Amino acid sequence: MASIVFLILAIVLSSRTSGTTSRGGLFEASATDKHEQWMSRFNRVYYDSSEKTSRFKIFKKNLEFVESFNMNANITYKLDVNQFSDLTDEEFRARYMGLVVPEGMNETSTSGSDKSFRHENVSETGEDLDWRREGAVTSVKDQGQCGCCWAFSAVAAVEGITKIAKGELLSLSEQQLLDCSRDFNNGCAGGIMSKAFEYIIVNQGITTEDNYPYQETQQTCSSTTQTSDSAAATISGYETVPNDDEEALLKAVSQQPVSVAIDASGLAFKQYSGGIYNGDCGTHLNHAVTIVGYGMSEKGTKYWLLKNSWGQTWGENGYMRIKRDVDTPQGMCGLARLAFYPLA
Numbered sequence: 001m002a003s004i005v006f007l008i009l010a011i012v013l014s015s016r017t018s019g020t021t022s023r024g025g026l027f028e029a030s031a032t033d034k035h036e037q038w039m040s041r042f043n044r045v046y047y048d049s050s051e052k053t054s055r056f057k058i059f060k061k062n063l064e065f066v067e068s069f070n071m072n073a074n075i076t077y078k079l080d081v082n083q084f085s086d087l088t089d090e091e092f093r094a095r096y097m098g099l100v101v102p103e104g105m106n107e108t109s110t111s112g113s114d115k116s117f118r119h120e121n122v123s124e125t126g127e128d129l130d131w132r133r134e135g136a137v138t139s140v141k142d143q144g145q146c147g148c149c150w151a152f153s154a155v156a157a158v159e160g161i162t163k164i165a166k167g168e169l170l171s172l173s174e175q176q177l178l179d180c181s182r183d184f185n186n187g188c189a190g191g192i193m194s195k196a197f198e199y200i201i202v203n204q205g206i207t208t209e210d211n212y213p214y215q216e217t218q219q220t221c222s223s224t225t226q227t228s229d230s231a232a233a234t235i236s237g238y239e240t241v242p243n244d245d246e247e248a249l250l251k252a253v254s255q256q257p258v259s260v261a262i263d264a265s266g267l268a269f270k271q272y273s274g275g276i277y278n279g280d281c282g283t284h285l286n287h288a289v290t291i292v293g294y295g296m297s298e299k300g301t302k303y304w305l306l307k308n309s310w311g312q313t314w315g316e317n318g319y320m321r322i323k324r325d326v327d328t329p330q331g332m333c334g335l336a337r338l339a340f341y342p343l344a
């Protein structure tokens, strides 16, 4: 009974707020309303009304993009406004990505005939695999406003191999990498996963998230983590997956979660909310994620399962399914161009 009364009330109220205005005015009003709702949902507070006005303009542009995108019947994925929807593309790129590829690495790492790697002879990859089901994936983390995707991507891969090799799933410390992995890596200003693995090898381990929690900013490397006493997990090395080769990538992911570089720029990637992503993006690598599985949809579309570090309000509870086995060797959004995995 109460719910019926509520329903009627809701219908009356919604018809009152949307009934009268002209079409253009209606959109204005609803974009304003949606901005207000969005602000409270994501706890956004602005300094003053002029900031609010300028942020609203950006929000409206993102909202329009999302709404017109979702009206296209011919799409395999959906978008939604999220915590990034009042940011310009430039702001988003600077704060939430953070992959920097060392010069020459994209060409030299695995070029030419040297395609040898540990998982090269894997023959059974199966139809689908989800490392979450195997208990090898910690819950989705949030890098916040710090371009250290490289640390989150590396940690997720180390968490995976540690569970697979040692049987224990531990949440490990991105902050330790942020503070202490400083050869090439540059904290919130960007870095690369391979250098993070090199740090863990030299340091003889990495400690837990609890022991060295995430601060969203680079700090001084804590000396207590520099001893192997505090190491919760260790790796003996790492390897690069032969580049531009989704088949090689599949072999690697069938054995463990794999750190990959990707092109995450673009309004669609930023506001992806579900389905199998198949563009828009280029292959300019600017972000890092971890592939934690693969499979095929009911409609027969093959996908990779990506774990991101943008919290659980982005994508499918923090994950993205993205098209696998595309026509270009680089993979969708360049995800097969540069991939690494740590060794137990």
Ligand SMILES: *[C@@H]1O[C@H](CO)[C@@H](O)[C@H](O)[C@H]1NC(C)=O
Residues within 6 Å of the ligand: 074
């Ligand atoms: C839908 O997508 C397919 C494949 O990309 C394309 O060939 C087709 O023209 C599209 N249809 C519409 C209505 O946009």
Ligand SMILES: *[C@@H]1O[C@H](CO)[C@@H](O)[C@H](O)[C@H]1NC(C)=O
Residues within 6 Å of the ligand: 103, 104, 106, 107
């Ligand atoms: C490799 O990276 C350099 C510098 O970022 C870029 O100019 C070049 O086009 C890249 N090479 C390939 C094969 O993508």
Ligand SMILES: *[C@@H]1O[C@H](CO)[C@@H](O)[C@H](O)[C@H]1NC(C)=O
Residues within 6 Å of the ligand: 117, 118, 119, 120, 121
């Ligand atoms: C894969 O098989 C080939 C041929 O038997 C062998 O030469 C190579 O060493 C194997 N690779 C690994 C990593 O075991």
